[in-house]
Amino acid sequence: MLAMYGGNIGLDQAEAMLISKIAQAHGGKTLSGDKDTIGQLPMDGIPIAAITCRPRQVAALVRFADEICEHASRAGRHHIAAGTLPDHNKLFHYYASSVRGAVCIPNGCFKLHLAINTKYLLASYPLPPDAAGVSAEKYLIDDVLDRIVKLDCERRYCNQFLDPGLQTNELDVCIELMEDREERPSIWVLAEVDRYSFRIPAKEGYPGAQDAWRDGMPELKGLTLAGRAKEGWKK
Known part of the structure; x- marks a missing residue:
């Protein structure tokens, strides 16, 4: 036709x-x-x-649009709720389900808001096998931070080819850690147990993402958060 x-x-x-x-x-x-x-x-x-x-x-x-398009609407919510996600798909779907908002605001700042259920922080998850057939494992929070590093790297790279009005000057990130709590008998709610907010300012250059901002949050690591979650989540 x-x-x-x-x-x-x-x-x-x-x-x-x-x-x-x-x-x-x-x-x-x-x-x-x-x-x-x-x-x-x-x-x-x-x-x-x-x-x-x-x-x-x-x-x-x-390229930048593809980098920021993963959010809760792309998560397999039915399979998450039913516990039927294949092991190698868990990292992506748990990440996508945690993204509450990803939007550019008029001042050139890109805001990323995540709300992560602490039950997904308890264990590491297998990555898809590499070319040699070897599959490593990774904690969700480590995957989240690696994705933020890549997002910032792609943002800076794409800025070189965009008109000033289309460029993003910095990333504004908020990560909420949420826990299932029984508010009343049989009534469960998500309650915030911790929050991390930080900004990644504009930098030049690509490749070689600069992730020095992670040094200021040494506790935001997979093994550390898994331990806190197992202890009942004490700050």
């Missing part, structure tokens, strides 16, 4: 090739091994039909 009405993008080689190049810049490395995949795209101002396309800005927008 698309081909009948001239809507088959495969018939427009110029546009198809440009989209392909933008998609290839979504991550990984170039053929020469360079991590600066967006920087290898054609210079801004490529004419396509009656418009001028800016491939670097499009690639940066798509």
Whole structure:
């Protein structure tokens, strides 16, 4: 049907090739091994039909948007509640279910709000096997912080190709630790037992994420929080 009405993008080689190049810049490395995949795209101002396309800005927008799109709506809530998640999927779905908000505000700050149930902090979870078939394990909070490091790294990288009005200047992160509590007989609520709030200011450069902000929160580690959770969560 698309081909009948001239809507088959495969018939427009110029546009198809440009989209392909933008998609290839979504991550990984170039053929020469360079991590600066967006920087290898054609210079801004490529004419396509009656418009001028800016491939670097499009690639940066798509790449950063993909980085921030994981939130509670993408979690398998039914499987979480039923306890039927495959082991190798638990980390992602527990993380996604914890993201309460991820939004850019007008001053160029990106706000990330997580609420993590302490029952998910008790144990480590297997990662998908690597190329050699070996599967390591990881605690949820360690995975959360690693994802924040990657988010900041991608934010700084994509900023290089975005107009000033589209750039994010810093990350504002809030991590709430929540515990199931019986408020009344058979009435359970989530109660906050601890909270960590911090900002990651603007930095230049990519790759090599700078995560010195983690040094100020030595207690925010998998083994440490697992121990606190097992003890009944005392501050």
